[in-house]
Amino acid sequence: MPVIEVSHLHKRYGETMAVQDVSFDVAAGEIFGILGPNGAGKTTTVECVAGLRVPDGGEVSILGLDPRRDATRLRHLVGVQLQESQLPDRLRVAEALDLYASFYRDPADPAALIEELGLGAKRNTPYDKLSGGQKQRLSIALALVGNPRIAILDELTTGLDPQARRDTWSLIERIRDRGVTIVLVTHFMEEAERLCDRLAVIDKGRVVALDSPAGLVSAVAPEQRIRFRPSTPLDDQLLNELPQVTSVTRSGAQVVVTGTGEVLHAVTSVLARNQIIAADLRLEQATLDDAFVELTGHRLTD
Numbered sequence: 001m002p003v004i005e006v007s008h009l010h011k012r013y014g015e016t017m018a019v020q021d022v023s024f025d026v027a028a029g030e031i032f033g034i035l036g037p038n039g040a041g042k043t044t045t046v047e048c049v050a051g052l053r054v055p056d057g058g059e060v061s062i063l064g065l066d067p068r069r070d071a072t073r074l075r076h077l078v079g080v081q082l083q084e085s086q087l088p089d090r091l092r093v094a095e096a097l098d099l100y101a102s103f104y105r106d107p108a109d110p111a112a113l114i115e116e117l118g119l120g121a122k123r124n125t126p127y128d129k130l131s132g133g134q135k136q137r138l139s140i141a142l143a144l145v146g147n148p149r150i151a152i153l154d155e156l157t158t159g160l161d162p163q164a165r166r167d168t169w170s171l172i173e174r175i176r177d178r179g180v181t182i183v184l185v186t187h188f189m190e191e192a193e194r195l196c197d198r199l200a201v202i203d204k205g206r207v208v209a210l211d212s213p214a215g216l217v218s219a220v221a222p223e224q225r226i227r228f229r230p231s232t233p234l235d236d237q238l239l240n241e242l243p244q245v246t247s248v249t250r251s252g253a254q255v256v257v258t259g260t261g262e263v264l265h266a267v268t269s270v271l272a273r274n275q276i277i278a279a280d281l282r283l284e285q286a287t288l289d290d291a292f293v294e295l296t297g298h299r300l301t302d
């Protein structure tokens with residue numbers, strides 16, 4: 001059962017067609033990514049889903065409700081963290097959480113949320129004294145304080161250092177493990193690859209692909225390459241016979257096997273049966289980055 005259904009969404013700003021015929025479904029419990037370069041129409045799409053913008057065409061259903069007609073009910077079911085959320089400089093972390101909690105009938109415990117987001121030591125710190133990562137975590141806490149069933153998070157790791165970004169990723173996974181469906185807007189390939197169960201790749205206002213990260217990669221570049229050093233001489237024929245293998249070549253002491261599908265499993269099984277150990281085994285595969293170039297004709301970030 002999808003919890004979000006978007007069909008044929010259109011939105012223009014004057015002459016700019018920001019979103020052109022975007023359709024996708026989000027299933028309960030998944031981390032669904034919306035990936036694309038700056039200006040692709042990602043924020044406009046999620047703003048329409050969240051009922052913050054009025055589409056020019058198309059349908060959006062979220063938990064079976066209409067984002068505009070049922071805005072009041074949805075406020076209690078959907079948490080939104082939008083780009084560049086700003087709070088008053090003097091507002092302290094705990095005060096911000098208490099204030100936002102007061103907007104909801106059945107809020108989460110602000111103190112527990114502060115701890116869960118690693119802000120315990122900062123509970124009395126004013127907003128303008130927080131680091132970038134702490135501000136991001138606070139804005140995620142504010143999106144979650146209403147105990148939403150769906151959280152929409154827009155570019156939440158932009159501007160964070162690599163460690164803070166990885167911490168935020170673990171946090172998102174913990175939120176999902178609590179049963180919250182997550183829609184994640186991002187222009188970071190690594191973030192999409194690491195976190196998302198499925199992705200809509202958006203370019204110039206259109207969905208150009210919709211699949212799991214691995215599915216997107218294997219659809220555009222199915223070939224994989226395995227390199228290893230066999231512990232004893234190896235008859236290439238053993239590998240060439242495998243239906244998953246397309247070629248076997250040598251590079252010095254290394255055997256280089258290319259193939260598709262479950263080629264790694266097939267090759268390692270044959271080696272094990274013949275009591276050959278594969279030293280320094282590496283698997284090379286196209287990345288989501290390569291898939292994006294293949295799909296759109298350009299790189300995600302230039």
Ligand code: ADP
Pocket residue numbers: 013016017018036037038039040041042043044045
């Ligand atoms: P993304 O989130 O992928 O960066 P946006 O949805 O913010 O993309 O923007 C899509 C397009 O719409 C861009 O060309 C952007 O300049 C334009 N746009 C976004 N918001 C507005 C607005 N309020 N008024 C006019 N144009 C806008």
